[in-house]
Amino acid sequence: MSSFSQPARLYLIHVALLTFGLSISGIFFNLALVSLGYGERTLRLPLLGERSMLGLLNSAPVLAGVLCGLPIWWIVTRAGLRVSLILAAAMAAISLLSVALWPEPMPILLGTALGGPAAALFQVSAAPLMMRASDERGRDLLFSASFGLSIGVAGLGSLVGGLMPGLAARLLEIAPQSAGAYRATFAISSVVVLASAVPLLALRVPPRAGEAAGGGAASRDVLRALLARPWGTLRLLISPLLISCGAALLIPYLSLYFRQRYGAPDATLGLIFAVVGVATGAASLIAPRISARLGKPRSFVITQALAIPCLLLLGLAPALWVASAVAVMRGALMNMATPLYEAHAMELTPEAARPLVIGLIGGAYSAAYIIAPTISAEVQRTYGFAPLFAATAACYCLAALANYLIFVRWGE
Numbered sequence: 001m002s003s004f005s006q007p008a009r010l011y012l013i014h015v016a017l018l019t020f021g022l023s024i025s026g027i028f029f030n031l032a033l034v035s036l037g038y039g040e041r042t043l044r045l046p047l048l049g050e051r052s053m054l055g056l057l058n059s060a061p062v063l064a065g066v067l068c069g070l071p072i073w074w075i076v077t078r079a080g081l082r083v084s085l086i087l088a089a090a091m092a093a094i095s096l097l098s099v100a101l102w103p104e105p106m107p108i109l110l111g112t113a114l115g116g117p118a119a120a121l122f123q124v125s126a127a128p129l130m131m132r133a134s135d136e137r138g139r140d141l142l143f144s145a146s147f148g149l150s151i152g153v154a155g156l157g158s159l160v161g162g163l164m165p166g167l168a169a170r171l172l173e174i175a176p177q178s179a180g181a182y183r184a185t186f187a188i189s190s191v192v193v194l195a196s197a198v199p200l201l202a203l204r205v206p207p208r209a210g211e212a213a214g215g216g217a218a219s220r221d222v223l224r225a226l227l228a229r230p231w232g233t234l235r236l237l238i239s240p241l242l243i244s245c246g247a248a249l250l251i252p253y254l255s256l257y258f259r260q261r262y263g264a265p266d267a268t269l270g271l272i273f274a275v276v277g278v279a280t281g282a283a284s285l286i287a288p289r290i291s292a293r294l295g296k297p298r299s300f301v302i303t304q305a306l307a308i309p310c311l312l313l314l315g316l317a318p319a320l321w322v323a324s325a326v327a328v329m330r331g332a333l334m335n336m337a338t339p340l341y342e343a344h345a346m347e348l349t350p351e352a353a354r355p356l357v358i359g360l361i362g363g364a365y366s367a368a369y370i371i372a373p374t375i376s377a378e379v380q381r382t383y384g385f386a387p388l389f390a391a392t393a394a395c396y397c398l399a400a401l402a403n404y405l406i407f408v409r410w411g412e
Contacts, residue, residue, distance in 0.1 A: 006204075008133040008142055011126075012149055013199040018089060018122075019150040021192030023157030024164060025096060025185050027255045027273050028266070032182035033057055034256070036103050052381070053105070055374030057112055058252050061095075062369035065116030069363065072121050076355050081132075081205050084125040089197040091118035096190035100183045116366075123362035128354045131346055132205060141288055147339035148284035151331075155277020162270010164188060177266060233357060235406050236345045239399045240364035246395025248372030249379075250388045254327070257385050262320040272324045276331040283332035287340050296344040297407035300337035304400040307333035308393055315389030334396075344407070 004012070025032075033039065033054055041053040065072075076084045091114055098111020126146070134142040168184035169176045250257075258264040258272065290299045310330035317323035342361065349357045379387055 004142060004145075005133050008130070010199045010203040011129060011133060012146060014085065014089075014196050014203075015126075015146055015150050016153045017196035017199070018092070018193060019153045020157040020160075021189050021194075021196060022092065022096075023154040023273075023277070024161035024192060025099075025182075025189035026154070027158055027161060027269055028165065028182050028185060029099075030054065030058070030253060030256050031177075031259065031266075032099060032179065032186065035177065035179040035182055036108075041105075051374055052377035055377030057109065058373035058377075059370050060109055060113040061116030061119070062366045063116065064113035065120040065366060066363065066370065068117040068120065069359070072117060072124055073356065073359060075121065076124050081125045081129045082200055082203050084121055085129070086197045086200050088118045088121040088125065089193060089200075091115075091121070093190045093194040096186050096193060100187035100190065103179070103183065120359065120362060120366075124355050124359040127342055127346055127358040128351075129205060131351065131354060143339040143343040144284050144287045147335070148281040148287075150281075151277050151284060151335060152281025153277075155274040155279075155281065157274075158270050158272075158277055159274030160270070161185060161189070162267045162274070165266045232348070233360065236348070236357065236361055237364040238402045238406065239341070240361050241367055242395050242399035242402060244365050244368040245372065246368075246392035246399070248368040249376045250385075250392045252369075252373055253376060253380065253385075253388075256380075258320070258323070261385070262323065264320060268320075272327065275324070276328050279328045280331045280335045283336040284339055287336045291340050296340045297403065300340045300344075301400055301403045301408055303333045303337040304396065304403065308396050308400070311393050311396065312389060315386060341403075 038053040038057060042050040043053055043056055044050050075087065079087070095111050095113075095115035095118060098108050098114070102108060102111060127143075130142050130146060164185040165178075165181035166176055168174070169178065169181045172180060172184065174180040255269055255273075258269055264272065287299065287303075290303075294302070307330050310326050310333060313326045314323055314330060317326055342358065345357065345361060346354055376388055
């Protein structure tokens, strides 16, 4: 931490608290919905017919984030990066409270939907802030430290969160794995998320180079240049979109997969995702060393490709301990590529356009979550998880191939 600037350190503290709070309840989102009866409930939609409420509640945040894209961009440009991050934390806390306090269909739908704009606002603000808070030599380290810290702390939060429903059940004298136990966990999670805004109150965002001289005219010139050469931006969105198509089918339901196939209890789920998080965080800290030897593009292509066999093995694992070990390897390999990819994308983007481009990348990573979780819920009810593992692996293969062609073969 001593090698980072003060804004970078305060930002990392914020990320740690935010991630810890979100991960306390994160692995129980779908389990909480099932306990509230939404696993079997359906909703009739125009043109689409009856659709699973479980899938719709997983899709609502992303759809809301997409619809709020322009207002989010306006908030960041007008309010600034620090205020945007504070607002994102407050919105995320309200979203968690909706599960804890208002579990009826309409309030919980609106509340969970609010989590999408909150995540998008954080995504749009975080990468540009890290670019300002670091120099070229320390950029890979800060991006990897942020990602590794968030993943590692998420593991710790999952471990603590795995114990929360059982503790709440004993204190409130209610049944374990009940709706009340999960709602109490979400209430605690919301408090921690709101507290993550405190370090941001002391953060002063460093001005960007040439800000005083360039002003808004320079920003408009850069945006015109991006529109004149759209491939420069579009190439950054192909891999995230393909990854989104695969991940949205499977990743939100991994806790359900472990529960349904292996009968994993809450505490065991917390331990599994904690180990996955810690291993992934440690792997992401190794990413800058790999990048220094191979370069960013080759590094994220190789790690993404190696994660694909692990994903397939996860779907075939005969026992819980085997599935857990493979999940650790998959998470570490797949996610350690993310900070390198984002740092590379920011280096290829003019500074004035970075909030817009990182927002587009975040939107690409999230795009398939608008509909894929609903499709996944329908597939699970009819065919189980096997087709989902195959489809996700296929999408990941295409993403790795696209990165190789665009950034390694053609990039050279």
